[in-house]
Amino acid sequence: MKRTHLLALILATLGSTAAHAQFAKPEDALKYRKGSFFVMSQHFGRIGAMAQGKVPFNAAAAQENAEAVAMLAKLPWAAFGDGTDMVPETKAKAAIWEQPAKFKEAAEKLVKESENLRVAAKTGNLDAVKKAFSATAGTCKACHDQFRDK
Template identity: 55%
Template sequence: MKLKTILITAASVAGLCSALPASAQFQKPEDAIKYRKAAFTLIGTHFSRIGAMAQGRTPFDGAAAAANAEIVADLAKLPFSAFVDGTSGTDKGTPKANVWTERAKFDEHAKAMQVEAGKLAVAAKANNLDTLKLAFGSTAKTCKSCHDSFRND
């Protein structure tokens, strides 16, 4: 019985630690802003490389598409923890205040993007341009949907 109590206590402490607010990761709001901008810049760079292939602007290279899609899927997990209080804005490209007033909806958009980015990584491994195009389009729609709802024009 004592071991069970220790395990339950350890699991509870671990759960509490993982549930700490994301803001604890950043000393200042500016740190959170820099972090998410950097993550989105990298996502955009690698996603654009896939888009160039999907749109026929550059030749299709299955290995490059797969490598870039894997990076996008990994990076898609990063920026959303940096949407902390005090980091909205009114300038172009900044998050609207409704990120925080409609947080559940925002989180749904973030999760949808992460899921589609994962599907893109799987599709890119198929080494088939048509499969890549479909997955790229679906992923792009999730990005646009979030931008339309939560990003200042």
């Protein structure tokens, strides 16, 4: 089994149980969400490098990475619970807890755009991947602008 598929399987298994459970400490939730975002960004960055022409387009690699992004996009949201805004290492803005419906909407948009990216990557068409990558990246940026300190 390829390393990324194994990692995705492990994260999906952990995500389906750990993310829905309460975290023992707010610091644990912060580590979980940072880890989820980090791994997602690594896979997303690989697609971005292809979409931006920095590396040659590889349809199989784009699909594999898009599958991981779509799965990982579902994970971090459960780790924004009460008290996690007070952990010193967080870059999360208070707006997350002050505007939970708006934050949830942003999270759902990322999940939707990540799924669109997965579908586009399945076609093997670079133009479709570029378009979906751009839409997904825009969703990331909009959320960061509104809900994440620099």
